[in-house]
Amino acid sequence: MPRNSKFQANSLSNTPSTANAKLWHPALYIRLSREDGDKEESDSIANQRTQLEDFLTQQPDMAPPKIYQDDGWSGTSFDRPAFEQMMADARAGKINCIIVKDLSRLGRNYIGVGTYLEQVFPLLNLRFISVNDHLDSYLSPQTMNTLLIPVKNILNDEYARDISNKIRSSLDIKRKQGQFIGSFASYGYVKDPNQKGKLLIDDEAAAVVQDIYQWFLEGTSIIGIAKRLNALGVPNPSEYKRRKGFDYRHPAGEMLDGLWPDSSVRRILRNKLYTGTMVQGKNRIKSYKLHVSEAIPSDQWIEVENTHPAIIDKETFDRVQDLFTRDRRASPATQKEYLFSGLLRCADCKRAMNRKLISQPYGDYHYYICATYKKMNNGACTKHTIRSDRLEQAVLQAVQQQIALAVEMDELIASINETSGGNRQSQRLQEGIRRAQQAQETAKRMKLELYPDWKNGDISKEEYTALKAKFEMEIDRHDQTIAALQAQQTELQQGVDGTNAFLKEFKQYRNLQHLTRDIVTQLIDMIYVHEGGDITIQFTFADAFQLAREYIEGQEEK
Known part of the structure; x- marks a missing residue:
């Protein structure tokens, strides 16, 4: 039997015989969202529908209803698809009665609910029935004008605000614990199916992320990387998620067509998640009533x-x-960044150097010129010109010298450590840390033993308080000692072994014969070109x- 057949039979058999009897064409409006919290079971979609259908069986003047259902839509806003469709049907004359389980199903925005009850529904000649609240604007119009309705609407509004705050607080706690709470993992990752809030690497997408970073460091521009990915047929993140079976939608996804x-x-290049x-x-929602997302300053990110x-x-x-902080000009034709893009500045005005092409009968060559001179040409600065091939050769020689210096210093430090006891000093610091940690653990244990001694009557409350304060001071003192020794150890290690960043990064390029964009951006912070x-x-x-x-100098002085 069709779902609405019982209403049709009931309506036909009980239709009033009077000529002026009014037949109502009802809309059953059903809504449920996360804000309903612990009431979710009683307010479930199925239970709401059952209750409203049972109510209709007792109404002799009701035609078969139209069902409007917003599942998962907040009541703090009226921008809900089923609600909007219901109101459109009401304006078109397809329905003339709206029935809800209670006022909170209509909405939890007391201003909005009041506007509909007091202005919109009367103007459209809509009968409104709230079953649990015993409201009926047609049979008992006086019930619509009592103080009870605005009070209930305020309480419903306050409930939504309270639940919103609790949800936001709960999510912030999870964020601070490092749990991932998004619906979809970022490109390159998947959600761990065995541990909620954890991410695992998606090997296929992660390989693309690594390629993007490598190409960028090698000098390919952002637009150039996008073109390269599209030429290789790599689907963009949105399309990739859909191919993996996720119901993922992006506002611009349809227009991009997977590109x-x-x-x-x-x-991807700016995402620290990687x-x-x-x-x-x-981002955050402005308020529980205004469902508009706003960006949060980066210093407030979790x-x-x-x-x-x-x-x-x-x-x-x-x-x-x-590299993002530098002036990174690229060739419009090739979208390729040159070897020194973003790394060249005039030594006097500190403006960027512009790359220019000169064509001669014997061939073409490039040179760099001060941007201030080129743009102003009013004496604000001079040319500071240098040919690109001569610049590259000069930089290569300087980098080779720096590499040789790093290798020499590394060998010298290794020799110092063998003869002057650099390693022994590190061992002494480590032993000091170990002793301080042991003493701290002893103080912590003795502090814990004070409480049962007090409860057993072995010591008085005053003795307990004094001894507890003493041990806490001792624990803090050991904390400071451990931190100071660890700082000394870190400083010593940075200067005396291969973990030193300068030694580690430069000596790996021993026997360097030519420069690459990757090497230049790794080893050079800035190049200043002088006049001449x-x-x-x-x-x-x-x-x-x-x-x-x-x-080294300190060891030589000894």
């Missing part, structure tokens, strides 16, 4: 390190972020170099 836009490449750091809370496996190491990520063609190179890892040099 990579430059914005997706940029977003270093194993969970970054969440970048970041928790080492929550999931890293796809990109932190050093590579930091190098990429550094001389250059000054500001290398990276300057602090680590200084630590290593001071260590």
Whole structure:
């Protein structure tokens, strides 16, 4: 039997015989959302529908109903698909009565609900029935004008606000614990099916992420990377998720047709998530009534390190972020960044150097010229020109010298450690840390033993309080000692072994014969071009170099 057949039979058999009897064409409106909290079972879609259908069987003047159902839509806003369709049908004359289980199903925005009850429904000649609230604007119009209705609407509104705050607080706690709470994992990851809130690497997508970072460091521009991915037939993140069976939709997804836009490449290159750091809370809903997302300043984002496996190491990520801060001009034709893009500046005005092409009968060559001189040409600065091939040769020689220096310092430090006891000093520090930790554990244990002694009557309350304060001070003192020794150990290690960043990064390129974009961005912070063609190179890892040099000089003085 069809779902509405019982209503049709009931309606026909009980239709009033009077000529002016009114036949109502009802709409059963049903709504449920997360804000309903613990009432979800009683307010479930099925239970609401059953209750409203039972109510209709007792109404002799009701035609078969139309059902409007918003499952998962908040009552704080009236931008709900089924509700909007119901109101459109009401304006078209298809329904003339709206029935809900209670006022909270109509909405939890007391201003909006009041507007509909007091203005919209009367203007449209709509009968409104709230079953549990015993409201009927046709049979008992006086019930619609009591103080009870606005009070109930305020309480429903307040309930929505309270639930919204609790949900937001709960989500923030999970974010601070490093749990992933999104509906879909970011490109390169999948949700762990065995542990809620954890991410696992998606090997196929992770390989693409690694390629994007590598190509960017090699000099390919963001647009160039997007074109390369599209030429290789790699589906963009949205299309990739859909191919994996996820019901994922992106506002621009249909227009892109699976192709990579430059914005997706940029977003991947800027996403700290790939270093194993969970970054969440970048956006928030303005309020429980205004469902509009707004961006949150980056210093308020919730970041928790080492929550999931890293796809990109932190050093590579930091190098990429550094490149974003530079002036990175690329060739419009090739979308290829040159060897020194973003790394060249005029030594005097500190503006970027522009790359230009000169065509001669004997061939073409490129040179760099100060951007201030080229643009202003009013004496604000001079040309500072240098040919690109001569610049590359000069930089290569300077980098080779720096590499040779790193190798020499590394060998010298190794010799110092063998003869002067650098390793012995590290061992002494480690032993000091161990003793301080043991003493701290003893103080903690003695503090814990005080409470049962007090409860057993072995010591008085005053003795308990005094001894507890004493042991707490001792624990804090050991904390400070351990921190100081660990700081000394870290400083010693940075200056005396292969973990020193300067030694580690430069000596790996021994026997270097030519420069690449990757090497240049890794080892060079900035190149300054002087008038006349001389250059000054500001290398990276300057602090680590200084630590290593001071260590060597200090040992030589001994």
